[in-house]
Amino acid sequence: MDKSMNILVVDDFSTMRRIVKNLLVEIGFNNIEEADDGKTALPILEEGNIDFLVTDWNMSGMQGIDLLKAVRANPELQNMPVLMVTAEAKKEQIMEAAQAGVNGYVVKPFTADTLKEKVDKVFERLEQ
Amino acid sequence: MTIMNQSKQAVRESDSNIIEYRMILAKRLVVSLETNNNQNAEEIIHELSVFRETNLYQQLDKLTRTVHDSINSFGDKGSDENQSISDINVNQDLENARDNLEYVMKLSEESAHQVINAVEHSKPLSEKLNIGADKLLTQIKGANNESQSLKVINDISGYLKEVTSDVGVIDKNLNDILLAQGNQDISGQIIQRVMAIVQDIKDGRVEILHGNQELVECNNLKETVKHVDDIGPIVPSVINTEVLNNQSEVDDLLYSLGF
Numbered sequence: 013m014d015k016s017m018n019i020l021v022v023d024d025f026s027t028m029r030r031i032v033k034n035l036l037v038e039i040g041f042n043n044i045e046e047a048d049d050g051k052t053a054l055p056i057l058e059e060g061n062i063d064f065l066v067t068d069w070n071m072s073g074m075q076g077i078d079l080l081k082a083v084r085a086n087p088e089l090q091n092m093p094v095l096m097v098t099a100e101a102k103k104e105q106i107m108e109a110a111q112a113g114v115n116g117y118v119v120k121p122f123t124a125d126t127l128k129e130k131v132d133k134v135f136e137r138l139e140q
Numbered sequence: 141m142t143i144m145n146q147s148k149q150a151v152r153e154s155d156s157n158i159i160e161y162r163m164i165l166a167k168r169l170v171v172s173l174e175t176n177n178n179q180n181a182e183e184i185i186h187e188l189s190v191f192r193e194t195n196l197y198q199q200l201d202k203l204t205r206t207v208h209d210s211i212n213s214f215g216d217k218g219s220d221e222n223q224s225i226s227d228i229n230v231n232q233d234l235e236n237a238r239d240n241l242e243y244v245m246k247l248s249e250e251s252a253h254q255v256i257n258a259v260e261h262s263k264p265l266s267e268k269l270n271i272g273a274d275k276l277l278t279q280i281k282g283a284n285n286e287s288q289s290l291k292v293i294n295d296i297s298g299y300l301k302e303v304t305s306d307v308g309v310i311d312k313n314l315n316d317i318l319l320a321q322g323n324q325d326i327s328g329q330i331i332q333r334v335m336a337i338v339q340d341i342k343d344g345r346v347e348i349l350h351g352n353q354e355l356v357e358c359n360n361l362k363e364t365v366k367h368v369d370d371i372g373p374i375v376p377s378v379i380n381t382e383v384l385n386n387q388s389e390v391d392d393l394l395y396s397l398g399f
Binding site for chain 1: 318319324
C-alpha cells in the first residue's frame with residue numbers, strides 16, 4: 013500500500029470529510045482531496061489523478077452508490093479501490109454496494125482503529 | 141339506474157376524472173336551471189357539495205397516511221396500503237418522530253461528554269510535562285559539575301520516556317475529540333429528514349387549504365416522501381430487523397458475500 017497515493021474523500025458533511033481526512037493522515041496518507049457530493053467528485057476522478065476513493069452514501073446531488081456504479085462503469089476508473097464510509101446499515105444496501113463492486117464498507121459511527129483496519133483490508137485484498 | 145347515477149359511478153372510479161365529473165354535473169345543473177327543474181338542480185348542487193367534501197376528506201386521508209408512512213420510514217415499518225386511516229395511530233407516529241429528535245439530542249450530549257472527558261484526561265498530562273520541563277531547565281542551569289550533569293542527563297532521559305508515553309495518550313484523546321464530531325453528521329442527517337417531513341406536511345396542507353387541489357399534488361407529495369424513505373442513519377427508536385447494528389454485523393454480512 014503506497015502511502016503517497018492520492019485519495020478523494022466524498023461526503024456532504026464538511027465535519028465528516030475533515031474527520032476522515034485527519035484519520036487518514038494519522039494512518040500516514042498525505043495527499044487527500046475532498047468533494048462534497050458525487051456530482052463534484054466524478055469530474056475530479058475523471059481527471060485521472062485519484063488512486064483511492066472514500067465516499068459516503070447519502071448525498072443530495074449524486075449518492076455514493078451511484079458514484080460507485082459510475083466509477084465501475086468507466087473503463088478508466090473501474091479498478092479504483094472504493095471504500096464506503098456511511099451511516100447506511102440496511103442489509104439490502106450493503107448487499108447493493110457489494111454487488112456494485114465496493115471494496116470495503118465502514119458504518120458510522122466508527123473508530124480510528126476500524127477505519128485503519130478496513131483501509132488495510134481493502135489493499136490487502138487487492139494485492140491478493 | 142339513472143344516467144346521472146351511472147355517470148357518478150363511472151367517474152368516481154377514477155381520480156383523474158374528477159374534473160370531468162364536475163363538468164358533467166355543472167352542465168346538468170345548467171340544463172336543470174334552464175328548464176326550471178328546481179328539484180333536480182337542488183339535488184345536483186347537493187351532489188357537488190358532497191363530492192367536494194369527500195374529495196377533501198380523501199386528500200386529508202392521503203396526507204395523514206403519507207405523514208404516517210414518512211415517520212415510519214425512520215424504521216422498517218414502511219407503508220401498509222391496507223391499513224385503514226382509523227387504524228393509523230397519529231399519536232404513536234408523532235412519538236416516533238419525537239424519539240428521533242430526542243436521539244439527536246442524546247447524540248449531541250454524548251459527543252459533548254466525549255470531548256470533555258478527553259480534555260480532562262489530557263490537561264493533567266500536559267501540565268505534568270510542563271512542570272517536568274521547567275524542573276529540568278532549572279536543573280540544567282544549576283548543574284556545575286560532572287556529577288550534577290550526569291544526573292541531569294539521566295533525568296532528561298527519564299523525562300523523554302514520560303513524554304513519549306504521555307504524548308501518546310494525549311494524541312489518542314485528541315482523536316477521540318475528533319471522532320466525537322462525527323455525531324454531527326448523523327444528527328444532521330436525521331434533522332434533514334425531519335425537516336423534509338415537516339416541509340411535506342406544510343406543502344400538503346397548503347395545497348389542501350388552497351381549495352381542494354387535485355390529487356396530483358398529493359401524489360407529488362408521496363413522490364417527495366418516497367425519496368426520503370429508506371435512506372439516512374438508523375435511529376434506535378424503532379426495532380428494525382433489516383438494519384445491522386454495528387461494524388461487526390456489517391463485516392459478517394460482507395464475509396458471507398465473499399469479502
